[in-house]
Amino acid sequence: MTTATVSPKLSPRQDDTLPARLARSAATTRSGAGLRSEDFPDWLAGRGRANRFRVERIPFADLQGWSFDPVTGNLGHESGKFFTVEGLDVRVDQGPFRHWRQPVIRQPEVGILGILAKEFGGVLHFLMQAKMEPGNRNLLQLSPTVQATRSNYTKVHKGANVKYIEYFTQPERGRVLADALQSEHGSWFYRKSNRNMIVEAVGDVPLDDDFCWLTLGQIGELLRLDNVVNMDARTVLACAPLGDTRQGALHSDTALRSWFTTERSRYEFRADCVPLREVSGWTRGADTIEHEHGRYFDVLAVQVEAGNREVTGWTQPLFEPRGLGVTAYLTRRFDGVPHVLAHARVEGGFLDTVELGPTVQYTPGNYDHLAASDRPPFLDLALTADPARIRYEAVHSEEGGRFLNAESRYLLIEADESEAPTVPPPGYLWVTPAQLNSLTQHGHYVNVQARSLLACLNTGAAEL
Numbered sequence: 001m002t003t004a005t006v007s008p009k010l011s012p013r014q015d016d017t018l019p020a021r022l023a024r025s026a027a028t029t030r031s032g033a034g035l036r037s038e039d040f041p042d043w044l045a046g047r048g049r050a051n052r053f054r055v056e057r058i059p060f061a062d063l064q065g066w067s068f069d070p071v072t073g074n075l076g077h078e079s080g081k082f083f084t085v086e087g088l089d090v091r092v093d094q095g096p097f098r099h100w101r102q103p104v105i106r107q108p109e110v111g112i113l114g115i116l117a118k119e120f121g122g123v124l125h126f127l128m129q130a131k132m133e134p135g136n137r138n139l140l141q142l143s144p145t146v147q148a149t150r151s152n153y154t155k156v157h158k159g160a161n162v163k164y165i166e167y168f169t170q171p172e173r174g175r176v177l178a179d180a181l182q183s184e185h186g187s188w189f190y191r192k193s194n195r196n197m198i199v200e201a202v203g204d205v206p207l208d209d210d211f212c213w214l215t216l217g218q219i220g221e222l223l224r225l226d227n228v229v230n231m232d233a234r235t236v237l238a239c240a241p242l243g244d245t246r247q248g249a250l251h252s253d254t255a256l257r258s259w260f261t262t263e264r265s266r267y268e269f270r271a272d273c274v275p276l277r278e279v280s281g282w283t284r285g286a287d288t289i290e291h292e293h294g295r296y297f298d299v300l301a302v303q304v305e306a307g308n309r310e311v312t313g314w315t316q317p318l319f320e321p322r323g324l325g326v327t328a329y330l331t332r333r334f335d336g337v338p339h340v341l342a343h344a345r346v347e348g349g350f351l352d353t354v355e356l357g358p359t360v361q362y363t364p365g366n367y368d369h370l371a372a373s374d375r376p377p378f379l380d381l382a383l384t385a386d387p388a389r390i391r392y393e394a395v396h397s398e399e400g401g402r403f404l405n406a407e408s409r410y411l412l413i414e415a416d417e418s419e420a421p422t423v424p425p426p427g428y429l430w431v432t433p434a435q436l437n438s439l440t441q442h443g444h445y446v447n448v449q450a451r452s453l454l455a456c457l458n459t460g461a462a463e464l
Helices: 018-027 037-050 216-222 231-238 253-265 379-383 433-439 448-458
Strands: 053-058 066-068 075-077 084-092 099-106 111-120 123-132 140-143 146-148 174-183 193-201 211-215 269-274 282-284 288-291 297-306 313-321 325-334 337-346 354-357 360-362 390-397 407-414 428-431
Touching: 018 123, 018 216, 037 123, 037 140, 037 211, 037 216, 066 313, 099 269, 099 282, 111 231, 123 216, 140 231, 174 448, 193 231, 211 216, 216 231, 231 390, 231 448, 253 337, 253 354, 253 428, 253 433, 325 379, 325 448, 337 360, 337 433, 354 448, 360 379, 379 407, 390 448, 407 448, 428 433, 433 448
Parallel strands: 111 193, 325 407
Antiparallel strands: 053 297, 066 075, 075 084, 084 099, 084 269, 111 123, 111 146, 123 140, 123 211, 174 193, 282 288, 288 297, 297 313, 325 337, 325 360, 337 354, 337 428, 390 407
8 A cells, every 4th residue: 555645735825915915904803913893982982081182162362372464364373383374366267166265274384194004913903093183073083193294293382292203204113105295175275285104113113002003994994983083094094005906997097197187287277375364255253254154164263172192282273164064976887897986176275276086075055055057066966865875974074183073974875877977077087996096196186085985995994
């Protein structure tokens, strides 16, 4: 009798490319090497109890270190840093609004939004922070590891160091996985950019009490909840490079870029900062700057206490929108491949006229006075969508460091040919989420609201 030789069973080799590692992290839900998802609410509530937080509205006269310039009327800080509230004059040759003036936040310095990554048990985890922002609806939300303006991390405020900032300013401390300059809200900021970074740490990382390690999938679970994952975390997660999975796109990458370049070129557009005192249609009172018809937003002032911030108390201006926003992608499948309907949006504060936004990105009350022919395309469809066709829905806060109670209802809505045709109106194009993800590796292509929805897809919070 002969004896057969039995070879040892070989385990399949694990794909160590970055897209594969991100996919494994997105597929890991409920628990990782750190906090379990079911324990997160108690952990976040505990961080709230561990620190004192308070935000109180105050008159402009009670701002400390801030004042209105006697000549321009601009509202700025005595250091010349942080930001100023100025006026913006916008002219565009298309659409129902072709010339307007408004207050705008001017903050020319580039901040850092950075998430630190580290592998535990063969799965990438991300270091997230329970961070208080004065404008958040519930104050404390999950933020990136680092969320800091240049004024903050260079300590203009003379406060404590920004925790973990060295991983994003010292190249030897980690391996960069993603790094791109991205815009913030083009309707409220003038040409504001932040550096969106994901860095994989080298060596051990000390864990501060206000931080926790979560997998991409766990963050996705939290993105299904209202007002938990903040805007700055969402925009960074949208930039995670998931690899080239763009097969089956209705339009090639070259065609997409050509269309986008055409959109940027077809407008006669100009946006200039002007003195705040020259902004017509807006009235400054003791407590607010507001629009004469009660639309859009107010500018106001707050006093803040935050026990776990680099500075534990300060005052500052904030913008407060009038009403809940609606931010939605219409979705369809073409030859079985999911697509979303992108809108080439003109916003006064963009660096280069147009960025790709969601299908719908509006505060409905701002358009109630318009004739039906001037109402934004697809807005009414988003407002009346059949719940059975909504693939994702959650209310998320916008940037809580500059905006007070700024929230939007984020949606992914399945549409059909009669509602969202294959050949859409001018300014709209069907793209795959992978094509959008590819564009986030570059700056100023995909706007911050579109990046929020893309983060929901990247993390598995939503599926098409």
